[in-house]
């Protein structure tokens with residue numbers, strides 16, 4: 001079956017994935033030169049850095065999501081198709097999806113990364129990942145369902161297991177979720193559940209490395225550790241989770257933790273699609289690209305963002321970090337290059353590191369800019385400002401800003417709803 005788009009005399013660029021890279025490229029490709037087809041399995045763009053706030057009832061999913069159709073209302077050359085990408089047929093210049101196949105003149109792969117469970121099916125089945133809006137919502141539902149359950153549990157040990165939470169992974173996601181849950185344990189849960197004793201609630205953060213926020217400098221690691229310990233998080237470092245059956249979490253140091261909730265932020269692996277030349281796929285699954293983001297041995301296939309790996313950058317000789325700025329900057333340059341008359345005019349990619357940051361709960365954050373670093377309240381204000389201006393859509397910015405102001409002054413988010421979507425029953 002053919003995935004149809006309007007007939008056009010323009011060159012057709014098919015973009016796989018509407019994440020940070022995909023939407024940036026679609027917005028910036030010349031409407032005089034290209035017909036752009038953007039394919040994503042969801043009908044909305046997701047702002048991943050704030051997933052943790054959806055998971056911890058700080059923001060509604062709608063505040064960090066933006067419908068592709070609204071985003072491209074004014075870009076008449078951009079056609080969005082909601083489809084799951086299955087594979088590519090390079091010889092026939094064709095992409096296969098679950099709703100049909102489409103030919104391309106140029107193909108851009110920007111399908112991002114997914115949660116890495118390191119091949120452990122038991123862990124995958126029993127933990128809660130946060131790698132999509134729906135997963136973040138599932139974390140929120142599970143947290144509040146478990147509290148409701150704990151409230152009616154009379155056995156002390158069983159209640160403690162229900163109340164205990166383990167977060168795995170000491171990167172930004174793990175640190176941010178831990179800080180946020182510690183704040184809720186202190187400021188919100190006791191008000192909502194006065195019959196529960198929250199001294200029974202332990203929150204563990206488990207990390208395989210010897211310092212938190214390993215992608216940032218020593219200062220951020222030290223400060224985030226100090227803040228989390230102040231908030232009462234039980235930190236376990238240089239230790240891996242070996243198994244989890246839904247109740248018993250076993251660690252590589254032989255210890256076990258009984259907990260009903262395990263939130264998994266322990267790593268990502270690239271999404272894959274069938275049909276690509278295996279020479280262009282590295283052992284870690286990322287696609288090897290040159291300085292123009294072209295796939296090995298290909299002139300009309302490009303990969304951007306988390307899924308791509310470009311070696312040789314002066315600052316990052318072994319490849320760039322999997323962060324939003326890399327995806328955005330690569331997409332911006334690719335659009336500029338493709339908009340040029342001839343490939344001889346193309347420029348090579350160099351990454352401009354704008355810095356990194358993570359928040360560790362109310363009033364606390366760590367920020368690293370190329371020439372300065374700071375932590376605490378000022379860093380927290382900067383973190384909020386940067387995330388606010390990065391959100392897509394004025395409504396989302398305003399909604400998020402008002403939510404944060406409300407939360408700040410009332411010490412209370414009002415989004416603690418358990419909403420599980422009901423699927424429409426399929427007719428036989």
Ligand SMILES: Cc1cc2nc3c(=O)[nH]c(=O)nc-3n(C[C@H](O)[C@H](O)[C@H](O)COP(=O)(O)OP(=O)(O)OC[C@H]3O[C@@H](n4cnc5c(N)ncnc54)[C@H](O)[C@@H]3O)c2cc1C
Pocket residue numbers: 016017018019020021022039040041042045046048049050051052083084085086110111112113130131172173271304305306307322323324325327357
């Ligand atoms: C919880 C979390 C917090 C983060 N926090 C930060 C942060 O604070 N700062 C920062 O810079 N970075 C952060 N990141 C990383 C950042 O979000 C990524 O680096 C960035 O999203 C990469 O952009 P991308 O365009 O390569 O891929 P993505 O943004 O992941 O987009 C990929 C798109 O492809 C689509 N897709 C995937 N597979 C298929 C398929 N088979 N068929 C159809 N569509 C498909 C997806 O739906 C998605 O829309 C965070 C990531 C997570 C998960």
